[in-house]
Amino acid sequence: MSTRIFIWVGHPRETSLSHGLADAFQQAAEEAGAEVRRMNLCDMEFDPDLTEGYHARKVLEPCLEIWRENTLWAEHLVWLYPQWWGGMPAKMKGVIDRCFLPGYAMAYHEKGPWWDRLLAGRSADIFMTSDAPVVFDAFSYRRAAKNQVERTVLNFAGVKPRKTFQFGPVKTAKPAKIEAWIRRAAARGKAIAHQSTKA
Template sequence: MPARIFIWVGHPRAASLSHGMADAYQRGAEANGAETRRMNLSDMVFDPDLTEGYHARKTLEPSLEAWREDLLWANHVCWAYPQWWGGMPAKMKGVIDRSFLPGFAMKYHEKDPFWDRLLAGRRGDVLMTSDAPVWFDRLSNGRAAKLQVQKPVMKFVGIRPARILQVGPVKTAKEATLAKWLKRAERRGADAARRSR
C-alpha cells in the first residue's frame, strides 16, 4: 500500500522558502510512490483563537475540518514552516489550538493524569527554516522550536518519530546553499514514502 502523506505549509505568506521545501519534499515522496495531500496555511480562513479553551467549543470552519480530514487520511505528515520567536507562527499555532481538541487528538483519562494519543500510528517530519544558524539556536535557545513541535505537539497526540530538518540562516543563504537544502528536503520526502508503505 502506498504511503499517504499530508503536507502542510505553516507559513502565513503565500510564497516562501517553506513552500519551496514542501515542494521538494512532495516531489521526493511522489517520485517514490506516495499519495499526497497538501494544504497551505495562507489559504486557510478561520479564527485562530481558542477563546474559551476547552470549556466552550467553537464550530470548526471548513478549512479546519478539511485539515483534520487530511490528517486522519494520512499515515505520515510533514509540516514546513519558519521558526519565529522560538516557535511556530501564531496563525499556524491557531490551527493546532482549534483542531487538536480532546476527542480528536487526545482523550484525557478521568481517574489518572494520563491520556490516550488518538493520532497514534502516524509518523511526522518537520521542515523548519530560521534566520539563525542551527548551532546558534542550539546554544542560545536549546532548540526550543524543535522541542515545541516534537514533544508537546506531535508526540503528545501520537505522531512520531517527529524528524526535524532545520536549516538556516536563510537571510544570508546563497543559491548553492538553498539548492542543497531543497535537495535534503526532497530526500526526506523520498525516505518518508519508503518508510510509510
C-alpha cells in the same frame, strides 16, 4: 500499497522557502509512488483564537475540518514553517489550538493526570527555517522550537516525530546553500515514500 502523506506548509505568506521545500518533497514523494495531500496555511481562513479553551466548543471552519480529515487519513505528516520567536507562526499555532481538541488528538482520563494519544500510529517530519544559525539556536535556546513541536504537540497526541530538519541562517544563505536544502527535502520525500512509516 502507497504511503499516505499529508504535507502542511505553515508559513502564512503565499511564497516562502517553506513552500519551496514542500514542492520538492511533494514532487519526489509522488514520483516515488506516494499518495500526497497538501494544504497551505496561507489559503486557510479561520478564527485562530480558542476563546473558551476546552470549556466551550467553536464550530470548525471548513478548512479546519479538511485539515483534521487529512491528518486522520495520513500515515505520515510533513510540517514546514519558519521559526519565529522561538516557535511557530501564530496563525499556524491557531490551527493546532482549534484542531487538536480532546476527543480528536487526545482523551484525558477522568481520574489522574494521564491521557490517551488518539493520533498514535502516525509519524512526522518537520522542516523549520530560521535566520538564527542552528548551532546558536541549540546552545542559546536549547532548540526550544524543536522541543515544542516534537514533544508538546506531536508526541502528546501520539504522532511519532521521525526527523526535524532546521535550515538556517536563511537571510545570509547563498543560492547554492538553498539549493542544497531543496535537494535534502526532495531526498527525504523519496525516502519516506519508499519506507514504512510505522518503523
